[in-house]
């Protein structure tokens with residue numbers, strides 16, 4: 001079979017990992033009344049081991065970083081890149097932020113892979129911004145391609161594990177400092193060729209800061225205006241009343257992953273709560289560092 005050179009070159013440009021070719025072989029009977037046959041064929045043009053293992057732009061077969069909250073011996077997993085306090089699924093890879101400080105919130109990085117192809121082995125490592133390998137795992141083992149399991153009505157993923165809690169390989173008690181890190185997954189195909197994918201993430205253990213706050217009146221209502229900031233991004237600002245409050249308030253503003261929430265100013269209607277002596281302002285950043293501040297109402301709204 002001969003392929004048209006110009007057409008092949010065009011297809012090579014579009015499908016950089018190779019492309020499928022199909023057609024028919026037609027057999028025409030020599031005798032009148034004989035049977036003509038048409039046989040379909042399909043082939044692959046290119047190197048089969050170059051076809052992507054990782055679906056980088058994928059929604060369904062997606063690879064993701066995760067973390068979690070450990071409370072009272074139970075673990076809740078959260079996908080990184082989105083606001084855990086929000087039902088909305090806005091994502092940003094600039095929100096891959098964890099806080100390695102053993103407080104139970106977002107203290108480790110986990111990985112879920114939904115590969116497009118079977119791989120005979122895999123390894124992953126984390127490097128800091130100077131290129132030093134701070135974590136290494138050579139034994140991800142054989143990984144099957146992800147597939148949709150109709151019994152479970154869920155994607156059966158290729159790999160899922162909690163990887164790194166920020167400790168050093170030779171000292172469990174040491175924790176690596178805040179900063180930028182990069183996690184790389186490298187897989188080996190049957191042919192011996194390798195493919196890799198990397199994720200940048202941030203370690204941030206700095207708590208959010210409460211800036212200015214003030215009370216003001218407008219149209220007979222009393223408002224508390226709060227300005228808060230974080231070295232990375234704020235996930236939420238909440239204003240609430242103490243346990244012994246006369247009237248209880250618990251109002252949270254949540255910030256999507258795709259908006260710049262390094263510094264925010266929010267107004268809360270506290271008209272019904274100014275009789276309380278204190279109001280509390282809770283600030284949470286994307287790495288789940290929490291700051292709780294106590295704000296006196298006396299002399300504010302009254």
Ligand SMILES: [Ca+2]
Pocket residue numbers: 098099100101102103104105106107287288
């Ligand atoms: Ca933490």
Ligand SMILES: [Ca+2]
Pocket residue numbers: 204205206207208230231232233285287289
């Ligand atoms: Ca922070």
